[in-house]
Amino acid sequence: MIDEDLAEYALKISKADYTEVRLEEIKGNEISYVGELKGVESFHHCGFSIRIIKDGLLGFSFSNIVNRKKIREAVEKAMKNRARKKHFVRFGNEKMEEGKDIVKGKDADIDEKIEYIRELDSISKNQKSFFYQDEIMEKFYMNSEGAKIYSKIPRVALYYLVTKSNGRIEQMSREFGNAGGWEKIKEWNVEEKLEHDAKFLSDLIKKGRKASRKGSVILSPYITGLIAHESCGHPWEADRIWGREAAQAGKSFVKPSMLGKKFGNEMISVIDEPAIKGSYGYYKYDDEGIKARKRYLIKNGIINEFLHNRHTAHLMGSESNAAARAAYGREPIVRMANTYFLPGDYSFEEMIEGVKNGVYIKTYMEWNIDDMRYNQKYVGEEAYIIKDGEIAGIAYHPAIEFTTPFFYRNVAAVGKNLEFYAATCGKGDPMQGVPVTTGGVDIRIDNMVIK
Amino acid sequence: MIEYALNLIMKNGMDGIVSNEKSIEKQVKFYNGKVEIIKEWDETILKIFMARKNKKIFFNVDNPTKAKIREAIERNMKILNIVSPSEYHGIQDKRNYVNRKKFDSRVIDSNAMVEIAEDAISQNAKAGIVFSSIYEKEIANSNGVMEKDRNSMIYLSARAFYRNSSMHDVSCSRSVEGIDSSIAENAYETAKKAGKARRIKEGKYDVIFYPMAFANLMASVASFASAFYVDAGYSFLADKLNKKVGSDALTIYDDGTLYDGIASQKFDDEGNATQATCIIENGILKSYLHNSTTASKYNTITTGNAGIVAPHPWNVFVEKGSFGIEQMMEGFEGIIITNVWYTRFQNYRNGDFSTVARDAIFRVDKKGMHAVKGIRISDNMQRILENIEMLSKQQKQIFWWEVETPVFSPYAMVKDVSITTP
Structure with a gap:
């Protein structure tokens, strides 16, 4: 039970230039299942975070001992911190919000959840591992500039890895997640996906063959969503651009001077939108008290805006666009929410028509990108060879490596089929995993080297 | 309480x-x-x-x-x-x-x-x-x-x-x-040497890994030794106990008792004593890491690595070799990789993976040495282990944002590493 008076108390006693307090309670369950039930963990954490600015230096303090004495201590500790070579942190004059954000969701008995996974495990004889998590995150946020926000958001997620051994060993993994409760699992159709993956892995082992060395590549929403997140969302994070993450999550090839400049094909627009109801990355207010809005990162090929918190916005002469997010007990930093390509006009049939040689990559396992978010690689798991405008067999792990500008400049067709996939984005130090979705459409790139 | x-x-x-x-x-x-x-x-x-x-x-x-x-x-x-x-x-x-x-x-x-x-x-x-x-x-x-x-x-x-x-x-x-803050000055001097980086062709190269880079790979190997992850399909070490998985030069321990190991603990999450456990000895896979549950399943005793559900390594200790870094560099032709990140697997069971080389990277050939950019290692983890030719007698403890299990790592020279580029 969150005691809102404690937040009022923190603001009252603080003598800092700026003070914010976040009271949090998170509870939920985790289930591990590998051929049999391996573990059930029930967690319930409560704590408060205080962040202040005093003489230009940020101080952050967290404790899970939630009482007036600890709050007083935390404020005092944050005030004492001193450094000679320091940044002078300032925030802008954004409008502070007062509001509530309550998402409803049903719960189920733990055994119903286990039984659900047991049934999924029985779908094929392949080796499978499942990791399930549900949580309810309750927050009360106040700051010394008038923001006052209560939120309660349940989330539910499932991850699986399936392994097929038949002379060769092949694997596929998938992640599902939503803001909401147990009722969301019906939307995932995990049974269908598992049946599909089991059959595909058998076919891959029997019939997979190398694709041609060069041709057109059609990437499904599953991959382009990840590309939107990794090669647009991350490098558009203003804290990376400013160098704040240089020794952790990395820097960015994007420079402030690129704002408003042409970056890619005009068919391309990339949006980050937190307040998509039911999405895994959902939120209505960020962790600095700003109301979320849709952010066009790329608009018709032009760099339109970066992702900002109040600090980076002030540094770059802009306003926060509500990108400050904090995992439980962590400092709020610039994050994505639900990042997606705006759909285009092409149906899949129109996209594949006329492709002489190429591949259609539906899912991936391996991927990575450098710390500037410039040089990236994706390796297909479910992938098909395209010959003379038709699917002509299974492609065996086609790999593509390209630079970010190459991708955005060489888009030849954008599909109309927008799909969202749940993911957990890692950033911050100590690491903060936050729920996000990656939203993709079919995209065709011509003249790509296929390895 | x-x-x-x-x-x-x-x-x-x-x-x-x-x-x-x-x-x-x-x-x-x-x-x-x-x-x-x-x-x-x-x-x-x-x-x-x-x-x-x-x-x-x-x-x-x-x-x-x-x-x-x-x-x-x-x-x-x-x-x-x-x-x-x-x-x-x-x-x-x-x-x-x-x-x-x-x-x-x-x-x-x-x-x-x-x-x-x-x-x-x-x-x-x-x-x-x-x-x-x-x-x-x-x-x-x-x-x-x-x-x-x-x-x-x-x-x-x-x-x-x-x-x-x-x-x-x-x-x-x-x-x-x-804590030695002079690492900053040394890092700056190395960054200075890495000006004007060039692209190189894809292919097989001999690679000298600095401890930051090698530790990243060894942290993966040690986590794959968790009996839980072996059973869950997340390990190329599955079904390979007492088999050769690396070169003779490679011996890896997990050790929860190290004097200066930053993750050393007296006991694990079950209250059992931590210990030094040899995972790979002279290239042969000797043991997985166990808690009580996985140890009973494998008919052995716990190695003191609980995790209630999944055992995990404490401090990974890669045994030093006999070579000075100067000896390793003598006559070396290939690539020097000082750091990697985003090590991701295409297939956990067979060990196919790639990782992005970052920070200072150098190409050494008969003409001399120059900086390199835009490369990644796209190879197989067991093949990397098998191709380890030399390990240095210098060793360093590595732990940071990208290496979340501390690793005491030497420099390593690995033959025929597959390098790819965009």
């Missing part, structure tokens, strides 16, 4: 493990040559595992009081009644505790941490952190274990830039004295 909880569990006819952890963690973060934020975390968490026959559950009580503990145990007993049976063979009893590790309460002195950060900045570190923690832990279990432990750790992570090139290094210890 832990005795109270354990008594309550045992009175109700259950096995139990109860631990109470009090921790203080601090961080000083700097970038663009200035400190921006000082953070502090203060937590007390009671963790409870209880099992009746083959039903088990694991839960926590934050900032515990007797009333909160009683309420949590009663609530979870009701859950235990309806939860499905799961794999459980009892808690093994292993009490040969070794407690020789260093402890230094000054690691969380904010002034000392700021001083380290400012010292690194004055030696040309552009961005980084100083992170430290101390924690006290007590544990009791239904075998009669009642133990206490305390730990300290601190590390400096510093990245230096020179024009478009960079170099990253870390200094890790259990004490303030163990």
Whole structure:
């Protein structure tokens, strides 16, 4: 039970230039299942975070001992911190919000959840591992500039890895997640996906063959969503651009001077939108008290805006666009929410028509990108060879490596089929995993080297 | 408090493990040559595992009081009644505790941490952190274990830039004295040498890995030795016990008892003694890492690596070789990789993976040495292990944002590594 008076108390006693307090309670369950039930963990954490600015230096303090004495201590500790070579942190004059954000969701008995996974495990004889998590995150946020926000958001997620051994060993993994409760699992159709993956892995082992060395590549929403997140969302994070993450999550090839400049094909627009109801990355207010809005990162090929918190916005002469997010007990930093390509006009049939040689990559396992978010690689798991405008067999792990500008400049067709996939984005130090979705459409790139 | 909880569990006819952890963690973060934020975390968490026959559950009580503990145990007993049976063979009893590790309460002195950060900045570190923690832990279990432990750790992570090139290094210890801020100056000097990077052709190259880079790969190998991940399909080490998985030069231990290992602990999450466990000896896979449950399944004894559900390594220790880094460089032609990140697997079971080379990278050939950019290793982990030719006698403890299990790593020379480029 969150005691809102404690937040009022923190603001009252603080003598800092700026003070914010976040009271949090998170509870939920985790289930591990590998051929049999391996573990059930029930967690319930409560704590408060205080962040202040005093003489230009940020101080952050967290404790899970939630009482007036600890709050007083935390404020005092944050005030004492001193450094000679320091940044002078300032925030802008954004409008502070007062509001509530309550998402409803049903719960189920733990055994119903286990039984659900047991049934999924029985779908094929392949080796499978499942990791399930549900949580309810309750927050009360106040700051010394008038923001006052209560939120309660349940989330539910499932991850699986399936392994097929038949002379060769092949694997596929998938992640599902939503803001909401147990009722969301019906939307995932995990049974269908598992049946599909089991059959595909058998076919891959029997019939997979190398694709041609060069041709057109059609990437499904599953991959382009990840590309939107990794090669647009991350490098558009203003804290990376400013160098704040240089020794952790990395820097960015994007420079402030690129704002408003042409970056890619005009068919391309990339949006980050937190307040998509039911999405895994959902939120209505960020962790600095700003109301979320849709952010066009790329608009018709032009760099339109970066992702900002109040600090980076002030540094770059802009306003926060509500990108400050904090995992439980962590400092709020610039994050994505639900990042997606705006759909285009092409149906899949129109996209594949006329492709002489190429591949259609539906899912991936391996991927990575450098710390500037410039040089990236994706390796297909479910992938098909395209010959003379038709699917002509299974492609065996086609790999593509390209630079970010190459991708955005060489888009030849954008599909109309927008799909969202749940993911957990890692950033911050100590690491903060936050729920996000990656939203993709079919995209065709011509003249790509296929390895 | 832990005795109270354990008594309550045992009175109700259950096995139990109860631990109470009090921790203080601090961080000083700097970038663009200035400190921006000082953070502090203060937590007390009671963790409870209880099992009746083959039903088990694991839960926590934050900032515990007797009333909160009683309420949590009663609530979870009701859950235990309806939860499905799961794999459980009892808690093994292993009490040969070794407690020789260093402890230094000054690691969380904010002034000392700021001083380290400012010292690194004055030696040309552009961005980084100083992170430290101390924690006290007590544990009791239904075998009669009642133990206490305390730990300290601190590390400096510093990245230096020179024009478009960079170099990253870390200094890790259990004490303030163990931190060497001159890594910043050395990183800056290396970044300076890496100006004007060129692209190179894809192909097979011999590679010298610096400890930062090699530790990243070895941390993966050690986590793949967890018996849980072996069973779950996440390991190329599955079905290979007592088989050759690496070159004769390679011996890897997990060791939870190291004097200056920043993850050393007296006991694991079940209360069993940590130890040194040889994972790979002269290239042969000798052991997986176990908790009680996985050890019973494999008909062996726990290696003191619990995780209640999944065993995990504490400190990975890659045995030093006999070569000086200068000897390794003598006549070497190939690529020098100082750091990697985003090591991702296409297939955990066969070990196909790639990882991005970052910071200073050099190509060495008959004409001399020049910097390289835009390359990644796209290879197979077992093939990398098998192709290790030389390990250095210099060794360094590595832990940072990208290597989350501490690794004592030497420099390594690996033959015929597959390099790809965009």
